[in-house]
Amino acid sequence: MLEALQYATDAVSLGSLYALSALGIGLLFGVLRLINFAHGDFISVGAYGLIVPSANAMAVMYFGALPWPAVIAVIVAVVAFLALLSEAIVFRPLRGASPATMMIGSFALSFIVQNSLLLVYGSRPKAVDLWANLSRPIAVGGVRFQQLQLVTIGVTAVLLAALVLFLRRTRFGLEMRAAAEDFCMARMLGVRANRVIAMAFALSGGLAAVVSLLYVAQSGILSVQMGVPLMLFAFISTVIGGMGSLLGAVLGGFIVGILNVVLQVMLPGELRSFRDAFLFLMVIFILLLRPSGLVPVAAMKERI
Amino acid sequence: MLTQLKHYLSLLGLIVLVLLVGVLTSSVHDSQFDQSVVEFLIRMVVVIGIYLFVGNSGITSFGHIGFMAIGAYASAWQTCCPSLKPMTMPGLPDFLLRNSVPFVPSVVMSGLLAAAVALVVGMFMMRLSGIAASTATFAFLIIVNVVYSNWREVTGGTSSIVGIPIEVDVWTAVVWVVIALIGAHAFENSRYGLSLRASRDDEVAAKAAGVNVVAQRLVAFVGSAFIVGIGGALYSHFLGVLTTDTFYLDLTFITLAMLVIGGVGSLAGATVGVLTISILIDILRRLEAGVSVGGTMVSLPSGLEEILLGVAMLLILVYRPKGLFGGRTTLT
Amino acid sequence: MLLSIDNIVVHYGRLAAVRGISLEVQPGEIVCIVGPNGAGKSTTLLTVGGALSPSSGTIRFEGRTIAGAEPEEIARLGLAIVPEGRHIFATLTVNENLRIGAGMRRDRHQFAQDFERVLSYFPRLAERLRFPAGRLSGGEQQMLAIGRALLTKPRLIAIDEPSLGLAPLVVDQVYEILAELRRRENLTMLIVEQSTRRAVQCADRIYVLRSGRIELAGSSSELTGGQLLERAYFGFTGA
Numbered sequence: 001m002l003e004a005l006q007y008a009t010d011a012v013s014l015g016s017l018y019a020l021s022a023l024g025i026g027l028l029f030g031v032l033r034l035i036n037f038a039h040g041d042f043i044s045v046g047a048y049g050l051i052v053p054s055a056n057a058m059a060v061m062y063f064g065a066l067p068w069p070a071v072i073a074v075i076v077a078v079v080a081f082l083a084l085l086s087e088a089i090v091f092r093p094l095r096g097a098s099p100a101t102m103m104i105g106s107f108a109l110s111f112i113v114q115n116s117l118l119l120v121y122g123s124r125p126k127a128v129d130l131w132a133n134l135s136r137p138i139a140v141g142g143v144r145f146q147q148l149q150l151v152t153i154g155v156t157a158v159l160l161a162a163l164v165l166f167l168r169r170t171r172f173g174l175e176m177r178a179a180a181e182d183f184c185m186a187r188m189l190g191v192r193a194n195r196v197i198a199m200a201f202a203l204s205g206g207l208a209a210v211v212s213l214l215y216v217a218q219s220g221i222l223s224v225q226m227g228v229p230l231m232l233f234a235f236i237s238t239v240i241g242g243m244g245s246l247l248g249a250v251l252g253g254f255i256v257g258i259l260n261v262v263l264q265v266m267l268p269g270e271l272r273s274f275r276d277a278f279l280f281l282m283v284i285f286i287l288l289l290r291p292s293g294l295v296p297v298a299a300m301k302e303r304i
Numbered sequence: 305m306l307t308q309l310k311h312y313l314s315l316l317g318l319i320v321l322v323l324l325v326g327v328l329t330s331s332v333h334d335s336q337f338d339q340s341v342v343e344f345l346i347r348m349v350v351v352i353g354i355y356l357f358v359g360n361s362g363i364t365s366f367g368h369i370g371f372m373a374i375g376a377y378a379s380a381w382q383t384c385c386p387s388l389k390p391m392t393m394p395g396l397p398d399f400l401l402r403n404s405v406p407f408v409p410s411v412v413m414s415g416l417l418a419a420a421v422a423l424v425v426g427m428f429m430m431r432l433s434g435i436a437a438s439t440a441t442f443a444f445l446i447i448v449n450v451v452y453s454n455w456r457e458v459t460g461g462t463s464s465i466v467g468i469p470i471e472v473d474v475w476t477a478v479v480w481v482v483i484a485l486i487g488a489h490a491f492e493n494s495r496y497g498l499s500l501r502a503s504r505d506d507e508v509a510a511k512a513a514g515v516n517v518v519a520q521r522l523v524a525f526v527g528s529a530f531i532v533g534i535g536g537a538l539y540s541h542f543l544g545v546l547t548t549d550t551f552y553l554d555l556t557f558i559t560l561a562m563l564v565i566g567g568v569g570s571l572a573g574a575t576v577g578v579l580t581i582s583i584l585i586d587i588l589r590r591l592e593a594g595v596s597v598g599g600t601m602v603s604l605p606s607g608l609e610e611i612l613l614g615v616a617m618l619l620i621l622v623y624r625p626k627g628l629f630g631g632r633t634t635l636t
Numbered sequence: 637m638l639l640s641i642d643n644i645v646v647h648y649g650r651l652a653a654v655r656g657i658s659l660e661v662q663p664g665e666i667v668c669i670v671g672p673n674g675a676g677k678s679t680t681l682l683t684v685g686g687a688l689s690p691s692s693g694t695i696r697f698e699g700r701t702i703a704g705a706e707p708e709e710i711a712r713l714g715l716a717i718v719p720e721g722r723h724i725f726a727t728l729t730v731n732e733n734l735r736i737g738a739g740m741r742r743d744r745h746q747f748a749q750d751f752e753r754v755l756s757y758f759p760r761l762a763e764r765l766r767f768p769a770g771r772l773s774g775g776e777q778q779m780l781a782i783g784r785a786l787l788t789k790p791r792l793i794a795i796d797e798p799s800l801g802l803a804p805l806v807v808d809q810v811y812e813i814l815a816e817l818r819r820r821e822n823l824t825m826l827i828v829e830q831s832t833r834r835a836v837q838c839a840d841r842i843y844v845l846r847s848g849r850i851e852l853a854g855s856s857s858e859l860t861g862g863q864l865l866e867r868a869y870f871g872f873t874g875a
Contacts, residue, residue, distance in 0.1 A: 090618060097625035100364055104564045105621050107557045112614035119607035171739060178725050178736055185723040187707035188685050188716075190740035190788055228553065232446065239439040277450040280443035287443075288428060291436040 005143055007265055013149035015257025016156035017214060019250040021234035022241065023163070024207040026249030029238065030180040031200040034091065034102050038110035040231025042205055045113065046079040046212030047222050048121055050130060055122030059222060064130055071130075076209040082113075083205030084198060092197075117224045125223035130216050152214050159210065160250065163203075167246075172199055180244070240286050242293025251294055256283075308493075315489045318575055319482050322348075326478040338474055340589075344582040345477035346538045348575065351562050352484045353531030355574040357524045358563060360497055362504030363433070366556055367441030368532045370448035371418040373551035375533030376540040377452065377459055378414035383407060383541070385467030392465060395457025407471040411480075411537040418533025422526045430521040433507060445556060453548045465546045472542040480538055484531050488571055496523050565620050567629030576628050584616055637696075638663045638792055638824050639684070639715070644693030644703065646676070646683050653679040655848040656693070661792065666818060666825045668835035668856075671845035672869060677828040678720050680845070681796045684826075685717035686710040697792070712740050716790035720797050720828075722781040726770030730761055733769050733780055737788035747787070754783045757813055775806035779813070786817070794826040799834060811838055832869060836860050844868040 021039070028036050050064030050071070063074045086109055094105045134148040167173035172195075178186040179196045187193055211230065216222065233256050241252025259282055263275045271278075290296075322345070329341045354368045381396055382405035390401050405413065429440045452459045459465070491497050500520040503510035511517055540546050558581070566577020594603035604612070624630065639661040646654040654676040661667045669677050682688045684695060686707035695703040702710050711717075725733050734751065741747050755762040758779040764772065769780060778798060785793055798814070799807040811834065817823050829835045835842055836856045844852040844865065852859070852868035859865045 093622040094625065097621070100564050100568060101621055101625050101627075103364070104557075104561050105618060107561060108614045108617045108621070111554075111557065112611050112618075115607060115610040115614065119605075119611070174728070174732055174736065175739060177728060178732075181725050181727055182723055184687050184707065185719065185725070186736065188687065188711055188719070189736045189784065190708050190711040191736065192708050192739075193706070232442075236439065236443070239435060243435055273454040274450055277447045280446045280450075283443045284428065284440050287432055287436045287440050291432050 002143060006145075007261055009145055009149050009153075011258040011261035012254070013152045013257075014260055015254035016152050017211060017230070017253075018233050018237050018257045019253030020156055020159065020207055020211050020214075021230050022237035022249035022253040023160075023246060024204040024211070025231075025234045026238045026241075026243070026246050027200050027204050027207070030244050030246065031176060031183070031196060032091070032095075033099065035099075035106065035235065036204070037103065037106040037231060037235075038086065038113060039204070039208060039234060040227030040229075041110050041113040041117075042079050042082060042208035043212040043215065043227035043230055044117060044222075044224065045082055046075045046209040047128075047216045047226060048117055049075050049078045050128065050216065051121075051126070051222070053120050055120075055124075057122075057124050057126060059126040059128050061128070061130075064128070068131065072210075072213065075213055076206045079209035079212070080202045080205035083201040083208070087197060087201040091201075092194075114224055121222075121224070123224060125221050128216055128220055128222050130213070130220070134217055148214070148217055152218075155210065155214065159207070163246070172196075176200060236280070236283050238293075240283060240290075240293055242295035242297055244297035245293070245295040248293050248295035248297070255286075255294075311489070311493060314572055315485060318485055318572060321575070322478055322481050322485070326474055329474045340582070340586050341474055342472060342477050342542055344578065344586075345474070345481050346472070346535055346542060347559070347562070347582060348481050348578045349477075349484045349538060350532050350535035351559050351574050351578045352481075352488050352571065353528045353533075353535060354559055355528075355563055355568070355571060356488045356491055356531060357528035359568055359570065359574070360492055360500045360504065360524050361521050363437045363441075363521070364560070365441040365528075366438060366560070367444035367448075368528065369551050369556045369559065370445045371422060371529040371532040372536035372539065372555070373448055373452055373548065374418045374421055375414040375536030376546055376551065377465075377536075378417045378533070379410045379537035380465050380468050380540050380546055381458075382410035382413060383469055383471075384465060388467050392460050393458055395455070407469070407541065411534055411541075414537035415530045415534040418536070419526045419530040422529030423522070426522045426525040426529075430518045430525060445552070449548060449552050452551075459548060460546075462548060466544065468540050468544045468546065470541060470544045472538050477538065477542075480534065484534070485571065485575075487527070487531060491524065491527055492571070496520055500524055561617055565617060565624075565627055567627030569627075570629055573627055573629035580620070580628060581613075581617070584613060588612055637661070638665075638698060639826065640696045641680070641684065642694045642696070644680075644683060644690040644695060646679050646688055647691050648679075652691075653848055654683070654690075657845070657848070657850055658693075659843050659850065659853070661824060661826050663791075663824050664818075664822060665840045666814075666827065666838055668839035668842045669826070669828045669845055670830070670832050670835045670842060670865075670869065671851075673830075674847075675845040676848040677845050678796050681717060681794050681826070681828055682719065684710075684715070684794055685719070687717075687719075708740075711737075711788055711790075714789070714791040716785035716788050716793045718781045718785050718793065718795040718798070720800060722777045724769045724772075724777050724780050724784070726768065728769055729765065730767050730769050730772070730780060731765040734761070734784050734787055737784060741789060750787055750789065754786050757786075757816070758783050774802050775809065778802060778806075778810055782810075782813070782817075786821075786823075790823070792824045792826065794828075796828045797830060798827065799829065799831060807834070814838065832865055836865070 025036060025039050028034050050061060051059040052062040063071060066074065090105055090109050094102050134151060136147055137144045138147045167177055175186065175191045175196050176199060179191060215230065237252030237256045238249045240255060242248030259279055263278050267275055267278065325341060329338055350372055354365065358365055381400050386404050389396065425444060429437060432440055453462055455461065499510065499515045503515055503517040503520060507517060562577040562581045563574050565581060566575065567573025588609040592604045592606060592609045594601045620628065637660050641657060641659050643656050643658050644654060645652060645656055657680060669680065671677050679688065683690055686705050689704040693703065694701055697713055697715050700713065702713065734754065738747055760776055761780055761783060769777065772780060798810050814825065815838065818825065836859065839856050841855050842859055843850050846868065
């Protein structure tokens with residue numbers, strides 16, 4: 001029973017991380033129909049922003065040494081800035097191009113960011129100690145949980161609520177929802193394309209920053225490709241959940257997280273290293289059953 | 305009639321181009337140049353294979369490098385290191401452990417294995433369209449990578465397989481490129497290719513006209529896997545060494561980029577794309593190694609090469625979003 | 637002159653959908669563009685609205701060149717487009733749909749008044765403010781699209797096929813409202829219409845489009861009665 005509760009927490013905590021990552025990708029897809037393969041690298045940049053730039057194997061904390069509200073504020077600002085920069089330099093010139101072109105564009109951006117990190121920080125993974133006190137267990141009602149997992153779940157819940165409020169109650173949110181449904185019509189009603197797109201990128205960057213902090217606190221390691229698995233899972237999550245739907249992205253993220261833990265627990269020892277293969281096999285099955293995703297979005301369906 | 309002629313002329317033009325590359329390389333007796341050219345030619349085979357599927361079906365496939373991996377390892381199983389094999393790859397079936405297959409049959413067999421895998425997975429995946437299909441191919445790439453990286457007994461896992469006989473020189477590669485070109489050309493001008501392209505442009509209309517879209521896609525998928533598998537086999541017999549992490553995201557990105565940058569709509573576009581990016585990569589490599597300019601050595605700091613490559617690709621995309629070859633479908 | 641279109645050519649890829657069209661709209665007028673399918677009517681309207689860019693020619697609104705300008709800038713200049721098929725935001729409520737245009741207006745108090753006034757024109761919308769717009773009937777969606785455009789405080793409103801897909805009775809209602817709008821708001825209108833009968837009834841002047849060119853132009857009184865209109869519409873030339 002206790003074990004089941006622990007596994008459930010693992011699943012929800014991992015799912016939260018994937019849900020936040022998927023939201024970052026889903027936001028940009030909803031507004032721009034862009035799949036940003038560089039999202040994982042935004043996450044990596046957020047993590048590397050914590051340390052002093054150097055190629056040493058021993059990482060020295062820079063911004064990471066500040067009190068935690070400041071760390072969050074700084075890293076969110078850094079990644080949001082990177083996202084806005086990417087929008088201005090890479091994606092705005094490509095606006096209106098075919099989906100394939102935009103996708104290769106985001107791949108190229110990812111390539112550039114990864115190799116830039118490589119240039120500055122070197123290829124050796126670095127150990128980082130961020131908010132180590134969160135790794136200590138905490139007892140809630142007789143059950144021991146890892147604090148960081150509870151924090152992850154809590155942060156995700158708060159961010160989701162904030163996002164929903166933002167989308168439903170603010171002017172910006174209204175414009176983003178209209179743009180996501182029919183960008184051209186929204187513009188003909190005065191909605192400024194550049195503003196909405198910038199907002200989407202800034203939000204996406206902010207979400208990436210939060211994911212990077214939670215992830216680094218959990219894993220304690222920085223590596224140039226650390227964001228790539230997160231981006232892959234995020235992408236898969238958005239597709240399973242239903243591209244164009246933020247609810248779908250969140251749902252997809254949780255499903256992938258839960259499947260991940262379920263497989264980890266249920267696979268026999270020798271097959272454990274193949275866990276990801278099984279996971280992606282299940283993804284293919286889910287797609288065969290529901291190709292448009294679990295939360296189909298009417299605007300995305302083909303109109304005959 | 306005239307368009308048919310144009311297509312054949314275009315194919316001829318591409319073949320002549322490739323032959324010229326072979327002649328050029330033979331006359332320049334530079335082994336480093338040789339290596340670059342062979343690498344370029346092998347990439348051509350792979351990208352032609354990817355084009356056969358992506359260009360005709362309209363579905364972006366992230367999974368084809370998985371077929372390249374299958375082909376590469378399959379060829380290694382057949383021709384590699386007979387003395388080392390029982391130790392490095394003990395999980396292989398007996399007939400492979402005890403026998404070696406000559407180069408050319410091994411390449412063909414490797415292609416066939418990739419094609420067989422494509423047939424099996426394609427029967428499911430080709431029912432999907434658009435993003436769902438692309439995502440499924442992505443999942444396939446990851447599955448192949450995870451399986452091959454962990455199946456130590458058969459692939460050496462994350463350590464390299466060494467001792468593969470080096471059989472691919474420039475003219476061998478040229479021959480295979482020409483074969484791939486002819487194959488892709490034949491497909492896209494066959495009724496399969498034509499009806500597949502009809503379904504690419506309007507799936508609903510094609511289905512309404514009685515086109516069996518899933519079957520057409522499957523044919524293209526299997527054919528493309530065959531060619532890409534051959535590319536993988538050629539690659540392993542060029543490098544002599546294999547590791548699983550070669551066949552993952554970076555290679556997927558580069559090959560897709562070559563296709564999109566060249567122009568995803570035509571064989572000529574694919575060719576131009578591979579040529580352009582390969583030239584770029586070569587120039588940057590030489591710059592990084594150091595080039596003497598008027599007596600002094602100028603070289604790029606290491607790591608900058610890739611960044612400049614990425615920047616160059618972005619610039620091409622921004623200025624030619626439809627690809628270098630744009631909407632044109634023939635060389636003429 | 638409120639709107640002047642001067643010899644524009646608009647391409648879709650290599651196909652020229654509009655091949656040299658010139659027309660003008662004076663303040664306070666109702667001008668109709670009629671023509672068969674594929675004549676280039678919607679293309680013209682979309683180009684005026686900024687969704688498309690002409691390959692050549694100019695479009696001027698209140699003296700300013702707007703050809704190739706961004707749609708959101710054109711909206712801010714006082715030109716509202718209601719495109720074919722309504723394009724209401726189905727997942728947003730009626731209220732939210734109406735308020736989209738508010739972003740570009742500074743005058744909150746005036747907007748509130750305009751909002752009430754628009755609801756008075758379209759009482760059915762007032763009843764359904766909290767509904768997701770996708771659940772409205774075709775006629776209600778058309779009213780929503782018009783009301784939404786009105787709230788951007790345009791000086792010219794261009795409507796593409798207000799009668800599309802609607803029952804004749806509903807179309808009557810829509811045109812009644814348009815006539816009332818013209819009376820009360822002194823709104824200038826450019827309407828694309830498939831039905832020549834409706835066009836002749838409501839418009840001051842009519843342009844007949846065919847295959848991307850203007851076949852005929854004149855006041856509606858000039859064009860009714862004779863067979864000029866039908867001839868131009870169907871492409872009969874000569875005797």
